[in-house]
Amino acid sequence: MSLVSRHLEANGIPTVILGSARDIVEQCGVARFVFTDFPLGNPTGKPYDSEMQRAIVAYGFDVLESARFPRTTVQTPFTWDDSAWWRDNYMRVDDTNRELLRRAGELRRRQQSRRKVEGHARAT
Amino acid sequence: MDDVHDPAHRMFVSYIDKSREYYLAHGYGNPYRWAHHEDAPWAPLAKPLAESRVALITTASLIEGDTDPDPDRVPAGEPYASPVEPPPARLYTQHRSWDKDATHTEDLDSFFPIHRLQEFVADGRIAELSPRFYGVPTDYSQRRTVELDAPRVLDWCREDGVDIAMLVPL
Numbered sequence: 001m002s003l004v005s006r007h008l009e010a011n012g013i014p015t016v017i018l019g020s021a022r023d024i025v026e027q028c029g030v031a032r033f034v035f036t037d038f039p040l041g042n043p044t045g046k047p048y049d050s051e052m053q054r055a056i057v058a059y060g061f062d063v064l065e066s067a068r069f070p071r072t073t074v075q076t077p078f079t080w081d082d083s084a085w086w087r088d089n090y091m092r093v094d095d096t097n098r099e100l101l102r103r104a105g106e107l108r109r110r111q112q113s114r115r116k117v118e119g120h121a122r123a124t
Numbered sequence: 125m126d127d128v129h130d131p132a133h134r135m136f137v138s139y140i141d142k143s144r145e146y147y148l149a150h151g152y153g154n155p156y157r158w159a160h161h162e163d164a165p166w167a168p169l170a171k172p173l174a175e176s177r178v179a180l181i182t183t184a185s186l187i188e189g190d191t192d193p194d195p196d197r198v199p200a201g202e203p204y205a206s207p208v209e210p211p212p213a214r215l216y217t218q219h220r221s222w223d224k225d226a227t228h229t230e231d232l233d234s235f236f237p238i239h240r241l242q243e244f245v246a247d248g249r250i251a252e253l254s255p256r257f258y259g260v261p262t263d264y265s266q267r268r269t270v271e272l273d274a275p276r277v278l279d280w281c282r283e284d285g286v287d288i289a290m291l292v293p294l
Contacts, residue, residue: 001183001293002159004260007274008289009165013281015289018237021139025293029161037136039223043292047231050240057240060290061173061249070164084130086226087137091146098149105150 002028009070016060019043022073031070032063036078039086045078052078143221159266169288176287179254180208181277182236183262183293184215184229192218201261203273205280208253211238220262220294235294254284262293 002025005015009031016032019025020043025033036043036056045053056076063074080086093101144155169176185201187193193216201219206212215236217229233239238257244250258277263269281289 001291003269004274004277005291006165009167011278012167013289014167014169017291019293022136023138023140028159029164031164031166039226041222041227041229042234044237045234047234053233053237053240057237070166089225090223091142093145093149101149102151
């Protein structure tokens with residue numbers, strides 16, 4: 001998505017990204033980025049919290065109007081909850097699940113090679 | 125140290141670090157090379173927001189009917205353009221990487237704020253929405269994104285007279 005943003009900017013269309021994967025977007029390098037420090041999945045606000053969703057979209061407009069140079073990141077003031085569990089839990093790798101992940105990878109590779117044979121992979 | 129942040133670690137989650145370790149643990153030995161640029165292109169606003177036509181761009185996919193397909197059987201996606209009126213009742217997200225333990229995507233506007241944008245049109249904060257929104261699959265291949273998908277989205281934006289694009293990756 002950051003690459004699409006860059007392409008639009010390079011061709012004269014101003015953009016703003018609303019997202020939660022800060023390092024991925026910033027490493028790619030985009031013009032304007034509104035960062036909300038949430039688990040991935042709800043970059044424009046908590047489900048059914050329309051007030052928060054409005055606020056995050058409004059930050060997007062504010063950044064469009066106020067940013068004067070690229071790589072402008074603004075962090076919204078919202079926090080997910082009072083715990084850090086989701087930060088540790090997502091894509092967790094430790095001694096309790098290492099063997100499980102290894103076996104899941106093997107299964108996944110078998111499925112992928114089967115999909116390739118069946119022609120589901122995207123044409124290059 | 126408070127309960128939420130350990131100051132020995134960065135404040136926000138590094139998905140580059142996390143995904144590298146996660147896929148290494150799955151036995152994928154060749155870590156993903158994330159896009160990296162020293163520069164960033166810049167297009168200034170051509171006119172005030174209140175006179176601008178705004179496009180919404182998502183990484184979610186269109187889906188027919190109410191039954192979710194098996195995420196492992198969803199064909200690799202192509203970019204698409206679809207009318208904003210009426211807004212889609214739902215978009216498919218299960219094939220994308222997001223935190224399925226911590227949250228859900230049952231509320232469209234939590235990742236595709238189409239109704240919120242319509243409210244801003246009604247308020248006059250922006251002039252109007254592009255008649256179509258655009259979907260771009262998250263593609264492992266940066267070459268396909270840059271050479272195929274991004275130019276298609278640009279073409280659609282130009283056809284639809286888009287002044288500003290709001291991009292929301294899941």
